[in-house]
Amino acid sequence: MADEVAVKNRNIVSVSLGKITIVYAITLSIMIAVRDLGGINMSKYLFVVVCTGFFMYARKSEMISMIAFTAPLLYGLPGNYIIPIILAIYFIKSRNINxxxxxxxxxxxxxxxxxxxxxxxxxIPGIIGYMTNLMLFFCLIYDWTEYDYIKTLNYFVCGVVLTSLIIVLSTILKSPTWLQDIANGYFRFGVVEHVNEDALNLTLNANALAYYSISGISCIAVLLKCSVYNKLLLIAEMIFLALTGVMTLSRTWMIVGSLLLVLYIFSSNRSMKDVAKALLIIGSIAIVAFVVMGQLPEVYEGLIARFNRADTATAxxxxxxxxxxxxxxxxxxxxxxxxxxxxxxxxxxxxxxxxxxxxxxxxxxxxxxxxxxxxxxxxxxxxxxxxxxxxxxxxxxxxxxxxxxxxxxxxxxxxxxxxxxxxxxxxxxxxxxxxxxxx
Known part of the structure; x- marks a missing residue:
């Protein structure tokens, strides 16, 4: 009887720990959305305390997915405080390093x-922030523990989608004339000026936003093949990130995006079914893009203006x-x-x-x-x-x-x-x- 109770208690603990990543992601998402879109100021130390609490409670395997979700959001978080703490917790939970x-x-x-x-x-905080971020990167890519990489990639995509969504909404809210400006080819999503420069807000320049867009889409390409998650949701996320990338007016995004499409088609050449799926996904993105361009011709004009600028030859x-x-x-x-x-x-x-x-x-x-x-x-x-x-x-x-x-x-x-x-x-x-x- 005692053994059965012990096993039941372990199972309860395992389930609760397994859900901690979801709770962490929801909590952090709400906090950032309330702060950036709701205009409610939050102390950076509140984010430090919340993140520290979750990472201390999580298992090491859960930490990896939590880090993946947090990574795109670091531009709106006190990373120079959070990452050193996460690295210390990682060392403690690892007990030894190779x-x-x-x-x-x-x-x-x-x-x-x-x-x-x-x-x-x-x-000094800047140096510590740099060193701990790079240390965490090398520790994780040389950690050969069997992690759930599908889950990790999925949480990274969720973090990229949340980051992009907040940036897009912030751009629209703070720049009422964004459509007219974007048509000139100089205004790009991700370029947002905040009234209070000392405030902690999630901000990315257009190039970084486009970079994360490509990163998220390329990870979704893998998840669509091997993930157990909802395929329609993944496709919706891919379409949203593609539209975000287009709105950055990034020429590099266009080039690398084309490369991604070619690679995805060639990677699906094992069967006609795979090719059909790839073409269906690409077609869906193309249809949505044409609809958006039709409704927002300023975006198309902005793309043409960007590629026709005199500095295109020198990047x-x-x-x-x-x-x-x-x-x-x-x-x-x-x-x-x-x-x-x-x-x-x-x-x-x-x-x-x-x-x-x-x-x-x-x-x-x-x-x-x-x-x-x-x-x-x-x-x-x-x-x-x-x-x-x-x-x-x-x-x-x-x-x-x-x-x-x-x-x-x-x-x-x-x-x-x-x-x-x-x-x-x-x-x-x-x-x-x-x-x-x-x-």
């Missing part, structure tokens, strides 16, 4: 601490900025070998504008030596899975990597998390192959 996790964590901390000695000024001046960084990089031996550091790389280089190329940013920030270590830590396990996983599961990695060629990766450091989801998608394919082999 050698690669330890080496890469030490590498991230050592490189930035040494680099900070050459900074004219720096923010909005990004090629010139990249060339300037490379010239200064080549002129300083110390920076060539060990980099500028991450958090203050612009001030060290004496350039006000940010780099928009992830690979060049890694080279500039870490130098040749540090860049090789970073690239090895990031891609070594990915390279080992080439040829072992179907093309479908590579779609997030290929598309996110391609987009990051015109974006950043380590500064802002929150942009690293879609790359983590891409690696999880590949692992999902590896797990699927193992299950098929076992059968």
């Amino acid at each position: 050698s690669k996790q330890f080496v890469l964590c030490v590498f991230i901390a050592f490189m930035e601490i040494i680099a900070s000695m050459f900074y004219d000024s720096f923010s 909005n001046g990004r090629f010139d900025i990249t060339e300037e960084y490379i010239e200064k990089f080549n002129s300083d031996l110390r920076i060539m070998l060990f980099g500028t550091g991450v958090t203050e790389y612009r001030s060290v280089m004496g350039i006000t504008k940010s780099l928009h190329n992830s690979l060049v940013q890694i080279l500039v920030c870490y130098g040749i030596i540090g860049g090789m270590v970073f690239m090895f830590g990031w891609l070594s396990n990915v390279i080992k899975m080439i040829g072992r996983v179907k093309l479908l599961y590579w779609i997030p990695f290929i598309c996110i990597f391609a987009y990051s060629i015109t974006a950043q990766i380590v500064n802002p450091h929150n942009l690293i998390y879609p790359h983590m989801m891409a690696i999880f998608a590949i692992r999902l394919g590896l797990d699927a192959k193992s299950e098929r082999g076992a059968l």
Whole structure:
């Protein structure tokens, strides 16, 4: 009798812990929506307390899904406080870390601490925020515990959808003339000015919003094939994220989005049924897009204006900025070998504008030596899975990597998390192959 009661109690605890991710996601969603759309101010410490409480109570397996949901929302959260706490809780629940996790964590901390000695000024919370985000990234991609990657990807998509929804609504509410402005090709979703700059609000620039749109859509492409979740809901989320991406007027989004479509079609060539499903999904998105364009011709005009601008050939001046960084990089031996550091790389280089190329940013920030270590830590396990996983599961990695060629990766450091989801998608394919082999 006592054993039966003990088993029943364990089952109750297991179920309650299993639901904690849902409760966390709903709670955080309501808090952010009430704050950003309802205009009710909330202390950043309230978010810190709420997140800390949930992560402390959750199992390690639940933490991964909670981190995936939180990642896109970090632009509206006090991440420099929350992420160090999450990392500490992760270490406590892991009890031990493997050698690669330890080496890469030490590498991230050592490189930035040494680099900070050459900074004219720096923010300690900013440095801690950067280091803990990158440490968390490397710890998770080298954590080989069997997690529910389908659930993790699904929660990441939910976080991206929530972020995009709030940004879209904020744009419309704060910019009554957005349709007229967008037709000129200069106003883009994600560019929102807040009256109180000190207030904590969920804000993303248009490029980052487009980047997360591609990240979410590419993960949905995987989930549509292997997820047990409602397919119609996933398609609805995909259509919404596609429309959000279009509204950013991002030229990179258009190019990478086209690549995503091609990859998705080729990944479904095993049977006519799969091809038909792929074409049905693409057709549904196309129909919705044409309807929206018909009802909102200003969006179409804005896209044409963006592609016809004089700076298209230089990618909005990004090629010139990249060339300037490379010239200064080549002129300083110390920076060539060990980099500028991450958090203050612009001030060290004496350039006000940010780099928009992830690979060049890694080279500039870490130098040749540090860049090789970073690239090895990031891609070594990915390279080992080439040829072992179907093309479908590579779609997030290929598309996110391609987009990051015109974006950043380590500064802002929150942009690293879609790359983590891409690696999880590949692992999902590896797990699927193992299950098929076992059968």
